[in-house]
Amino acid sequence: MPLLPRSERTTHEVHNQPAPRDGLALWDEDAPLRAAVARTAPAHASHLAGFAAAIGTAEALEDGRLANRFPPELVTFDRSGRRLDEVRFHPAYHAMMRRGFAGGYSALPWTSTVPGGHAAHAAMVYLLTQVEPGVCCPMTMTYAAIPALEANPDLAARWRPGLLSTSYDGRSIPASNKTGLTMGMAMTEKQGGSDLRANTTRALPDGDGYRLVGHKWFCSAPMCDAFLTLGQLPEGLTCFLVPRWTPEGRRNAIELQRLKDKLGNRANASAEIEYHEAWAERLGEPGRGVQTILEMVHHTRLDTALAPAGLMRRALSEAAWWTRERQAFGRTLIDQPLMTAVLADLALDWLGALAAGMRVAESFDRSGDPVQRGLARLTVALAKYWSNKRCGPVVLEAMECLGGNGFIEEGPMPWLYREAPLNAIWEGSGNIICLDVLRTVQRAPEALAAFYAELDTARGSNRHFDTALADAKQRFAGGVEEAEARWFVEILALLLQASLLLRHQPGVVADTFVLTRLAGDWGRTPGTLPPGTDAAAIAAMI
Numbered sequence: 013m014p015l016l017p018r019s020e021r022t023t024h025e026v027h028n029q030p031a032p033r034d035g036l037a038l039w040d041e042d043a044p045l046r047a048a049v050a051r052t053a054p055a056h057a058s059h060l061a062g063f064a065a066a067i068g069t070a071e072a073l074e075d076g077r078l079a080n081r082f083p084p085e086l087v088t089f090d091r092s093g094r095r096l097d098e099v100r101f102h103p104a105y106h107a108m109m110r111r112g113f114a115g116g117y118s119a120l121p122w123t124s125t126v127p128g129g130h131a132a133h134a135a136m137v138y139l140l141t142q143v144e145p146g147v148c149c150p151m152t153m154t155y156a157a158i159p160a161l162e163a164n165p166d167l168a169a170r171w172r173p174g175l176l177s178t179s180y181d182g183r184s185i186p187a188s189n190k191t192g193l194t195m196g197m198a199m200t201e202k203q204g205g206s207d208l209r210a211n212t213t214r215a216l217p218d219g220d221g222y223r224l225v226g227h228k229w230f231c232s233a234p235m236c237d238a239f240l241t242l243g244q245l246p247e248g249l250t251c252f253l254v255p256r257w258t259p260e261g262r263r264n265a266i267e268l269q270r271l272k273d274k275l276g277n278r279a280n281a282s283a284e285i286e287y288h289e290a291w292a293e294r295l296g297e298p299g300r301g302v303q304t305i306l307e308m309v310h311h312t313r314l315d316t317a318l319a320p321a322g323l324m325r326r327a328l329s330e331a332a333w334w335t336r337e338r339q340a341f342g343r344t345l346i347d348q349p350l351m352t353a354v355l356a357d358l359a360l361d362w363l364g365a366l367a368a369g370m371r372v373a374e375s376f377d378r379s380g381d382p383v384q385r386g387l388a389r390l391t392v393a394l395a396k397y398w399s400n401k402r403c404g405p406v407v408l409e410a411m412e413c414l415g416g417n418g419f420i421e422e423g424p425m426p427w428l429y430r431e432a433p434l435n436a437i438w439e440g441s442g443n444i445i446c447l448d449v450l451r452t453v454q455r456a457p458e459a460l461a462a463f464y465a466e467l468d469t470a471r472g473s474n475r476h477f478d479t480a481l482a483d484a485k486q487r488f489a490g491g492v493e494e495a496e497a498r499w500f501v502e503i504l505a506l507l508l509q510a511s512l513l514l515r516h517q518p519g520v521v522a523d524t525f526v527l528t529r530l531a532g533d534w535g536r537t538p539g540t541l542p543p544g545t546d547a548a549a550i551a552a553m554i
């Protein structure tokens with residue numbers, strides 16, 4: 013016989029747990045993004061607001077979840093034993109790709125008739141990364157391949173229209189029959205990724221084209237319609253375009269060995285592939301493969317600089333939403349001084365990364381000017397390096413703001429945590445980026461001069477910034493040793509972020525950034541802000 017009536021035995025009454033979010037207001041709730049777009053791509057603001065609305069719906073979030081819950085499958089053979097070498101995706105993946113294509117994620121910078129196309133693209137990278145970063149990979153590579161194709165005007169004329177389509181076509185059929193195309197990149201081999209000159213894939217002339225024999229150890233988005241790849245000719249490493257289907261309408265001899273079992277998102281596939289006399293066309297001069305594909309790498313790096321800003325933003329928006337709704341010890345979490353300090357400190361990394369990424373994108377838009385082109389080359393590396401180095405710690409600490417709920421797979425924090433290291437490794441890992449910065453400033457000292465000149469425009473508003481800038485100029489005036497390159501890149505990246513925050517953000521944000529990141533008034537874990545900081549004002553930016 014129960015001791016209590018049924019109404020008093022109810023235990024499953026939920027309080028003090030925020031209701032699940034049924035969509036994300038990616039544009040309306042992100043004032044720093046809107047301000048950055050107003051500076052760099054004002055003509056695209058309404059388009060970006062629409063794009064953000066389309067990918068922030070509950071339906072889009074659910075597609076993102078499903079695309080990861082049901083990962084792609086490798087289908088090597090058909091039922092009769094003939095090679096297929098295809099990857100099959102869940103319909104939700106294709107739905108996400110359609111949204112990206114429709115928004116002009118890959119195409120807009122190359123088709124837009126108004127300024128700010130690259131900045132608008134950068135904003136789309138930042139936005140879509142917050143919802144489902146896996147589909148960004150093939151669209152980023154498609155965006156980045158366009159300028160590399162200019163090395164062969166005939167190839168460019170044939171491939172550009174499909175690559176610049178806003179209609180996604182996920183079918184595995186010859187490119188000429190498709191309404192929209194994607195382009196991947198296959199450079200890394202088993203014996204070396206950073207050191208591309210160690211590539212062993214051979215290219216054998218065959219009529220108007222070539223036949224490639226060899227392997228690639230990392231080939232992401234292997235269902236792309238073509239890949240830019242590297243192979244050896246007698247003249248040296250050379251760039252080639254390898255289509256999935258030959259001009260005669262046969263499957264090209266690109267065998268998919270297996271899919272990588274990767275950290276990070278599950279929606280995108282990365283394959284190990286072999287070329288068995290795969291048909292290819294040469295792109296660029298024989299022996300100049302690295303220089304040719306670098307144009308693609310340069311543009312891909314822009315996206316790898318914005319993606320961590322997006323990941324940090326999503327992690328922080330989850331942390332802010334949770335801590336605004338949840339109480340502990342009689343007070344809302346966000347109002348507890350220690351929690352406010354943590355959120356404020358993390359917000360500074362996000363704000364710095366977003367500001368730097370959008371400034372870099374602006375220099376891509378203005379790269380007709382050689383100074384801006386030099387700045388783009390230098391600053392994209394700085395932003396990629398530093399924003400990715402901060403992404404992991406920020407996401408980890410944001411996860412902790414949700415307590416145990418941050419650790420549960422039903423929420424986004426676990427996938428954000430797994431995704432956080434990806435963009436640091438891909439497209440030039442940390443040391444390689446630092447060495448690249450050294451090369452840039454040695455070969456084009458005018459890029460460093462232009463960079464310092466831009467930082468100078470922020471002088472006079474914060475004495476710690478002025479001191480840090482003067483110290484950096486003095487410290488590195490005589491050149492930079494290889495072993496010191498991480499110091500050089502870190503300091504320059506922080507100065508870039510600080511200068512932008514000083515110019516474009518409220519004083520409390522910029523001054524706290526400078527005090528902590530450049531003047532050393534900062535602990536070893538987030539939330540260690542200088543005494544007297546108005547942390548609530550900074551946390552309110554999230």
Ligand SMILES: Cc1cc2nc3c(=O)[nH]c(=O)nc-3n(C[C@H](O)[C@H](O)[C@H](O)COP(=O)(O)OP(=O)(O)OC[C@H]3O[C@@H](n4cnc5c(N)ncnc54)[C@H](O)[C@@H]3O)c2cc1C
Pocket residue numbers: 196197198199200203204205206207230231232233274276282434437438439440441442443444
């Ligand atoms: C998710 C994901 C997707 C990817 N997709 C693709 C793709 O689509 N196509 C493709 O071609 N590749 C792809 N890659 C591969 C990636 O670009 C390489 O892994 C990367 O370039 C590093 O090459 P590696 O793995 O051979 O490492 P290594 O070159 O062996 O480097 C190992 C470490 O040594 C460091 N290092 C190397 N040289 C030096 C030096 N001189 N001084 C100091 N340190 C050094 C590097 O910074 C790195 O930390 C992908 C990787 C990941 C993780």
